[in-house]
Amino acid sequence: MLNAASVYGVLENQFELNRNRSLFFRKADGGPVLELSRQTLRMLTEQTDEVAAYLNDGLATGAYTRLVQHVAAKTLARFMEADQFLSFAPDDRVRLVGLYDLFLMQLHRALSRPDLREEASLRRLAAEHYVRLSRFLIESNGEEAVRTFAASPKLTAVPCAEYSSRFQFEMMDLEAADLIEPILDLGCGQHANLVHALRSQGMEAYGMDRSADDAPYLLRGEWLEAAFPLNRWGTILSHMAFSNHxxxxxxxxxxxxxxxxxxxxxxxxxLKVGGKFIYTPGIPFLEELVRQNPAFAIQIQRSSSMAERLKEAEGKDGLGRMYTACIRRMI
Structure with missing residues (x-):
């Protein structure tokens, strides 16, 4: 008997099969390296009636919509896991749900026709879906962002790491007593380590990240889409996040x-008057925009104590240009 647990289990297996495979690399025959798993194919070809019934029931109960939204959200998470610099606007997310709706409806129709539910036909539908996904990435992020993905069948990840609160304090040379509340950690990461550390000291601290955990003091979203109201924050922090992007x-x-x-x-x-935006690494070309603006004062910390120790430990000067910038609102 096909149920939600078994369907979602097959989907998880499907995602794992194609993990770290490039949407843009093409094999000698022109086909994609992504493919349907044996488990997926068995479900579609050996449990045809059950799959059709499951989808029909889902269309009537709303379970189908939840299924499509789940797969689209999982796909976005995998995209951003592979490359932290990929970003998606709300309209992109809606469009991706539509692409998966199209694909699942194509599979649904294929299952009702013996000539279309053979493995070769199902693989062809999947290949067409992967082409649509590759176009989606180009249109949402630009050709330059995905150009390197075509060079190899296996992705070279550009991951986003989360750092301990202690590491972040030292890299940005922070002193909790100097931070004005409320505090926002921009790009706090899923677990918001710095936010939790500040709140454990009784400070009013919040975090923003597109992968943030569920918590009343964590804001999940893209910073380019988020609103930053006037005079809202005492301190905004961003460690290896806003500036890197x-x-x-x-x-x-x-x-x-x-x-x-x-x-x-x-x-x-x-920022409130007297408030500070503290981030590392610094962004010289953006700091130049405010250097002559009397509303703001720029303080450059050329190299944090942590950065100096990292340079000494590695015997390199690759971190020599790293610095922390502090922009204070004066009026």
């Missing part, structure tokens, strides 16, 4: 240059 986009010819400039200024205006 801003630099990434400015190095791309099709990057979101203007969007990051606008968001940077919006973040600064969201």
């Amino acid at each position: 801003a630099v990434h986009h400015f190095l791309r010819s099709d990057g979101k240059h203007e969007a990051y400039v606008r968001k940077y200024m919006e973040i600064l205006r969201s």
Whole structure:
């Protein structure tokens, strides 16, 4: 008997099979390296009537909508797991749900026709779906962002690491007593280690990240889509987050240059008078925008004590240009 647990189990197996495979690499025959798993194919070819009944029932009860949304959300998570610099606007997320709705409906129709439910036909439908997914990535993030994915069948991940609160305190040379509340950690990571550390000291601290856990003081979303109201924050912190993404986009010819400039200024205006935006690494070309603005004062910490120790331990000067920037709102 096919039920939700078995269907979601097959989907999890399917995601694991294609983990770290590139949507953009093509085999000698022109086909994708992503494929339907044996478990998926067995379910579709050996439990045809049960799958059709499950989908029909889901269309009537709303379970189908939840299924499509789950698969789309899982796909976005895998995209961002492979490359932290990929980002998706709300409209992109809606469109991806539509792509999976299209694919599942194609499979649903194929199961009702003996000539279309053979493995070869199902594989062809899947290949067409993977082509649509690759186009979706190009249209949502630009060709330059995904160009390297075509070089190899296996992805080289650009992961996003989470750091301990102690590490972040030392890298940004923070002193809790100097932080003005309320505090926002921009790009706090899923577990929001720095936010939890600040709150454990009785401070009013919040976090924002697209993968943040569920908590009343954590805001889940993309910072380019988020609103930063005037005079809202006493301190905004961002360790290896906003600045890394801003630099990434400015190095791309099709990057979101203007969007990051606008968001940077919006973040600064969201500070209370006397409030600070503290981030590492610094972003010289954005700091130049505010250097002559009397509303803000720039303080550069050329190299944190932690960065100095890392350089000494590694015997390299690759971190020599790293610094922490502190932008204070003056008026």
